Amino acid sequence: MRRRPARRRRQARPRARAGKRGVSDLICALGLVLVLEGILYGGMPGLARRLAAQVVAMPEGALRAGGLVAAAAGVALVWLVRG
Numbered sequence: 001m002r003r004r005p006a007r008r009r010r011q012a013r014p015r016a017r018a019g020k021r022g023v024s025d026l027i028c029a030l031g032l033v034l035v036l037e038g039i040l041y042g043g044m045p046g047l048a049r050r051l052a053a054q055v056v057a058m059p060e061g062a063l064r065a066g067g068l069v070a071a072a073a074g075v076a077l078v079w080l081v082r083g
Helices: 018-043 045-057 060-082
Strands: none
Touching: 018 045
16 A cells, blocks of 8 residues: 655744734724615615614613624624634
8 A cells, every 4th residue: 555645734824913914904894884884875875864863862871872782792793703
């Protein structure tokens, strides 16, 4: 029986510096926010107006609670994906 030659392991690519990668991730995240808002305002302007009117009518406490829940969900999602 003939032996196969041992496979060479790929060398890991050098990682970008953490600060540089973090900034590019932030810019990508902001770009995605702009895409989603652009789809909302450009594709469904009537819905955007109704949502804005509902936000103005909401009490400040409900807005604050909703914002904190959304921020916590975003942090959890990034933590799950990025590890």
